[in-house]
Amino acid sequence: MISNKMQSLVANSSVIRAMFDEGKRLSKIYGEENVFDFSLGNPNVEPPEVIKDSIKDILDNEVATYVHGYMNNSGFEDVRTTIAEHESKKHGMNISFESIVMTVGAAGGLNIIFKTLLNPGDEVITFAPFFGEYRAYASNYDANLVVVEPDIDTFEPNIEALKSAITPKTKIVIVNSPNNPTGVIYSDEALTKLAKVLKQKEEELGIDIFLISDEPYREIVYDNAEVPCLLKYYKNTIIGYSYSKSLSLPGERIGYLVVHPEIADFADVMGSLNVANRILGFVNAPSLFQRVVAKNLNAEVDVNVYKKNRDALYNHLVSIGFECVKPQGAFYLFPRSPIADDKKFCEDAKQFNLLLVPGSAFGCPGHFRLSYCISYEKIINSLPAFDKLIALYK
DSSP states (O other), X not given: OOOHHHHHHXXXXXXXXXXXXXXXXHHHHHOGGGOEEXXXXXXXXXXXXXXXXXXXXXXXXXXXXXXXSOOOTTOOHHHHHHHHHHHHHHHTSOOOGGGEEEESHHHHHHHHHXXXXXXXXXXXXXXXXXXXXXXXXXXXXXXXXXXXXXXTTTOOOOHHHHHHHOXXXXXXXXXXXXXXXXXXXXXXXXXXXXXXXXXXXXXXXXXXXXXXXXXXXXXXXXXXXXXXXXXXXXXXEEEEXXXXXXXXXXXXXXEEEEEOTXXXXXXXXXXXXXXXXXXXXXXXXXXXXXXXXXXXXXOOOOHHHHHHHHXXXXXXXXXXXXXXXXXXXXXXXXXXXXXXXXXXXXXXXXXXXXEOEEGGGGTOTTBEEEEOOSOHHHHXXXXXXXXXXXXXXX
């Protein structure tokens, strides 16, 4: 017998993972080279060579019981200090190691934030389209996810709708930029308006509203685009970062939080994040990879690989009639479906061995997501299948 809450979660298990499993099934039937799986955001660019070198160096030259042992639940202090200095320099701010918590990826980071801030019945606001696991993370702490309707012309945050969504129960607003699934980078103008609304609502309602910036794609940007730092807009901000995409290390589960040094109740928040790491069962972020990433804060993957994929796929889809906002970052396209029923559209796509994720999985029906972090050859080979797919509706 499993819990009622888990029964619901199992019944509504990730559409993305289901499509990934479907890809493996179809590959056995038609051959891997003939199945075009755009479902999962699993980086296909290898980690920088310096990652391997750093692992070897640490294992050869640092004390094993230290490298593999327990530390403060928030992470090694020297690692947190190095990251704080890096963040301070990057953003032109004064951030100390006390503002840094090493986490089990961005997902672990979001969960310790939610554990720290949320009471049952509190509300977490997000902007559609959004990463579907936010709903599960809020549910973990008996909070409610409130979804702000999208602006499908730009996919920037819908500020007017946000004003109506905030209530006395609002505790968190979470944003994700560059965005999964659209690839849109939220503009300075949009974030300035967002911060202004939050400040006004805090004063009007007499509450603290915390802004969470989920940033696993911060370094995956194109055409000299820049990702604004939300710490500069609003004091009650926490950044959740991950190396899953920026260094192609998704399976290593390593990331960190940056807490604004002037956040409300700073000492209590930091103490709670530290404890949440332990009582949620993470205990601490993976020790070896804390030390690895601290040695490679300026390392990067070859983003031009993703840009080449983006351009080939985007240009072709637009040329054959799909409507799509061109992504500025991440490695996803989020075109409009040629029919209103995005789930049926994605089912139709399977007959051409195309595995796509319906937009309804991201709170935005009538669209679909493609993850283009696959080989360029696979993208080029998939283009005739998209021609056949769109022809169904003409």
